[in-house]
Amino acid sequence: MKSKNTITIAAPATVANLVCGFDILGMALNEPADIMKITVSDKPGLKITHTDDYGLSTVPEKNVAGVSLLAMMEELPAGTGFELEICKNIMPGSGLGSSAASAAGAVAAANLLLEKPFSESDLVRFAMNGEKLASGVKHADNIAPCISGGITLIRSIHPLDIISLPAPPLYVTVVHPQIEVKTSDARQILRKEVPLKNAIRQWGNIAGLVAGFMQSDYDLIGRSLEDVIIEPVRSILIPGFDDVKKRCKEAGALGGGISGSGPSIFMLNKEEKTALEVRSIMEDIYNTLGIETRIYVTTMNQKGVKIIND
Ligand code: HSE
Numbered sequence: 001m002k003s004k005n006t007i008t009i010a011a012p013a014t015v016a017n018l019v020c021g022f023d024i025l026g027m028a029l030n031e032p033a034d035i036m037k038i039t040v041s042d043k044p045g046l047k048i049t050h051t052d053d054y055g056l057s058t059v060p061e062k063n064v065a066g067v068s069l070l071a072m073m074e075e076l077p078a079g080t081g082f083e084l085e086i087c088k089n090i091m092p093g094s095g096l097g098s099s100a101a102s103a104a105g106a107v108a109a110a111n112l113l114l115e116k117p118f119s120e121s122d123l124v125r126f127a128m129n130g131e132k133l134a135s136g137v138k139h140a141d142n143i144a145p146c147i148s149g150g151i152t153l154i155r156s157i158h159p160l161d162i163i164s165l166p167a168p169p170l171y172v173t174v175v176h177p178q179i180e181v182k183t184s185d186a187r188q189i190l191r192k193e194v195p196l197k198n199a200i201r202q203w204g205n206i207a208g209l210v211a212g213f214m215q216s217d218y219d220l221i222g223r224s225l226e227d228v229i230i231e232p233v234r235s236i237l238i239p240g241f242d243d244v245k246k247r248c249k250e251a252g253a254l255g256g257g258i259s260g261s262g263p264s265i266f267m268l269n270k271e272e273k274t275a276l277e278v279r280s281i282m283e284d285i286y287n288t289l290g291i292e293t294r295i296y297v298t299t300m301n302q303k304g305v306k307i308i309n310d
Contacts, residue, residue: 006039007113008309011105012301013090014097015172015266016141019225019257020205026141027151028301029172034101035308037085038109044081046070052088064099064130065106071126072107072118082110093180095264100142103130108147108305121160123147128157135183142260149304151213168216170300171275175244175282176264178292181237186261190233198228218254218270225255225268238263240285247285248278
């Protein structure tokens with residue numbers, strides 16, 4: 001029997017793609033995180049409220065957490081209902097996995113409350129409905145690390161095949177210039193075909209990055225953080241991008257690039273000291289450009305969605 005009917009969870013921000021792994025690699029961060037309170041009730045249906053001020057729809061069918069929970073509810077006994085209160089700290093359109101945190105957080109919270117009737121793979125399956133609503137396409141590179149923490153490789157979504165990768169300690173500096181890039185637009189502008197020579201270079205980088213994480217080889221990680229397919233197209237939407245990358249690498253960052261579909265830019269660092277220097281460089285560049293930012297200096301989140309109050 002269920003022992004409680006409410007819990008509160010934190011759903012972490014995530015960096016999808018990790019530069020070369022478009023739609024197949026992602027990493028969870030310790031900051032920022034959305035906070036969600038879920039209550040199960042015997043009244044059927046789903047009620048959503050937002051305590052943030054982003055003006056997101058509270059109609060379940062138009063809300064990424066809503067469509068994900070509705071997909072889960074189809075596989076629960078008829079008559080199970082939920083009330084969900086969402087406080088978003090991950091700004092929508094930031095490139096930090098905001099929609100994934102809502103979608104994954106909602107279904108992971110419901111699963112924890114119901115004492116885990118579903119596997120992590122089921123949760124990813126439900127939450128991809130949220131990504132479909134947000135960006136028009138199902139992808140799991142934010143959802144999987146949000147749920148399970150760490151770095152995940154999505155080998156396939158049909159069928160789901162998700163691998164958690166080990167990685168050495170990393171400090172992550174993320175700058176979010178306060179402009180909005182919609183994932184759906186950032187996907188629309190991509191070329192549908194890739195020249196073979198670019199594909200070969202990208203495969204080398206993805207394999208190198210995975211090997212670098214597994215072997216704790218920081219130099220290999222740095223060399224492999226190169227994207228010859230997506231970044232040249234999307235970076236045009238982000239003021240200051242080339243300068244941030246160049247100057248942060250000169251200051252000792254391993255490398256980095258666009259976080260998810262942008263506009264946030266992330267840099268991986270071996271040392272905290274470098275992560276803080278990278279922060280100053282980012283501040284300097286965007287101050288000069290007159291663009292406001294939010295900057296996070298954080299580390300990899302190893303837990304994924306976690307209960308913060310039950
Ligand atoms: N892989 C996705 C993209 C992540 O880059 O479009 C954004 O949600």
